[in-house]
Amino acid sequence: MRCPExxxxxxxxxxxxxxxxxxxxxxxxxxxxECEACRVACxxxxxxxxxxxxxxxxxxxxxxxxxxxxxIASEEQPGWRRRWREWLRAVAARPAVPAFAxxxxxxxxxxxxxxxxxxxxxxxxxxxxxxxxxxxxxxxLEMVKELSGGDRGEGARxx
Amino acid sequence: xxxxxxxxxxxxxxxxxxxQLMLRVREGDQxxxxxxxxxxxxxxxxxxxxxxxxxxxxxxxxxxVFLRVYRSRTSYEPAARFTTWLFRIATHLALNWxxxxxxxxxxxxxxxxxxxQTVRRDVPDRRPSAEQILLKRVRRDEIRAAIAALPAKQRAxxxxxxxxxxxxxxxxxxxxxxxxxxxxxxxxxxxxLRARLRRLA
Numbered sequence: 212m213r214c215p216e217x218x219x220x221x222x223x224x225x226x227x228x229x230x231x232x233x234x235x236x237x238x239x240x241x242x243x244x245e246c247e248a249c250r251v252a253c254x255x256x257x258x259x260x261x262x263x264x265x266x267x268x269x270x271x272x273x274x275x276x277x278x279x280x281x282x283i284a285s286e287e288q289p290g291w292r293r294r295w296r297e298w299l300r301a302v303a304a305r306p307a308v309p310a311f312a313x314x315x316x317x318x319x320x321x322x323x324x325x326x327x328x329x330x331x332x333x334x335x336x337x338x339x340x341x342x343x344x345x346x347x348x349x350x351x352l353e354m355v356k357e358l359s360g361g362d363r364g365e366g367a368r369x370x
Numbered sequence: 371x372x373x374x375x376x377x378x379x380x381x382x383x384x385x386x387x388x389x390q391l392m393l394r395v396r397e398g399d400q401x402x403x404x405x406x407x408x409x410x411x412x413x414x415x416x417x418x419x420x421x422x423x424x425x426x427x428x429x430x431x432x433x434x435v436f437l438r439v440y441r442s443r444t445s446y447e448p449a450a451r452f453t454t455w456l457f458r459i460a461t462h463l464a465l466n467w468x469x470x471x472x473x474x475x476x477x478x479x480x481x482x483x484x485x486x487q488t489v490r491r492d493v494p495d496r497r498p499s500a501e502q503i504l505l506k507r508v509r510r511d512e513i514r515a516a517i518a519a520l521p522a523k524q525r526a527x528x529x530x531x532x533x534x535x536x537x538x539x540x541x542x543x544x545x546x547x548x549x550x551x552x553x554x555x556x557x558x559x560x561x562x563l564r565a566r567l568r569r570l571a
Contacts (some may be wrong), residue, residue, distance in 0.1 A: 220553075220557035220560070221553060221557070224556065224557065224560055228531075228532075239556060241409055252564075254571065255564040255568060255571075256560065258564070258567055258568065258570055259560060259563045259567050260511050260565050261570075262509070262512075262563075262567045262570050263513065263528075263532050263533075264516075265506075265509060265513065266420070266513045268412075268415070268416035268419050268420070269425040271411065271412060271415055271421060271429065272429055274410065275415075275429060276407065276411070277433075277434075278433060279433050279437065281441055282433065282437055283437065283529070286437075286441075301429070337534070352510060361553040362480070365458075
């Protein structure tokens with residue numbers, strides 16, 4: 212069963228949106244108390260309104276203004292400068308180009324930067340100490356070699 | 371009797387604040403453009419997002435909207451409210467984008483990318499439960515689908531009416547049609563939405 216009030220879409224939508232004047236609201240609400248069809252229609256419109264309320268928008272990118280102002284500035288540049296910047300932007304957008312540029316810079320940096328400085332001379336005392344340690348190690352090795360050779364000879368003889 | 375100059379002064383004084391800002395932009399005042407951008411950046415992007423249902427595309431279209439506003443500064447005449455003019459540009463761009471079928475290709479790509487992928491986001495500790503997130507996502511998807519299923523002009527009318535709180539005359543100005551046509555668009559759209567979103571009650 213339909214009610215003439217329910218067919219008044221403008222009234223229904225305005226009520227659901229809370230944009231109906233106080234007198235009209237009071238009049239409609241008095242009617243709603245008695246009319247099932249209108250109550251159902253208003254409830255359905257309220258559901259739509261509430262559902263749309265729940266649809267949150269995504270947050271904006273933080274560089275939105277910067278991008279826009281750059282485009283405006285670009286448009287206000289003389290023609291040749293604008294074309295040059297657009298060409299650079301188009302080239303930079305190709306994935307291989309920035310990678311190649313980065314590789315080129317690394318290689319160039321390797322060749323152009325000054326080589327590492329030669330190691331500083333060590334203090335004489337430290338050098339002497341290292342030589343002594345090496346000599347002692349060599350002596351120890353020689354002794355171990357002799358001892359192990361002697362053991363093998365004795366063992367072989369006992370067999 | 372007022373002179374022409376007096377009438378102009380009175381006319382400008384009676385203008386809405388946004389139109390006055392736009393007239394200052396016409397005179398070369400960049401700061402006024404910044405104020406308009408600050409005020410309408412989010413409403414325009416959000417409107418376009420709900421129209422095209424893709425954030426990156428919405429932001430790109432919004433950039434174009436503000437670029438057109440800036441380009442039009444020299445010829446700007448406050449014949450209509452600034453918001454009506456602004457949303458006319460936004461609606462025009464969105465309808466063109468939808469008409470060109472770009473959204474279908476984008477949707478296909480998003481569907482392909484979405485398969486087998488999980489969305490990773492940093493969320494605070496007091497985050498809702500997985501069930502709540504899922505429920506919210508299901509509801510949002512239903513609303514998005516219901517809005518997306520509307521014809522483009524009905525969609526634009528509903529979004530301007532609901533989220534921008536524009537009246538019938540303003541929506542008519544933005545869509546370039548009569549007020550009665552706007553009412554017809556809106557009421558058909560709401561009727562469709564009532565039937566589709568009934569289960570969300």
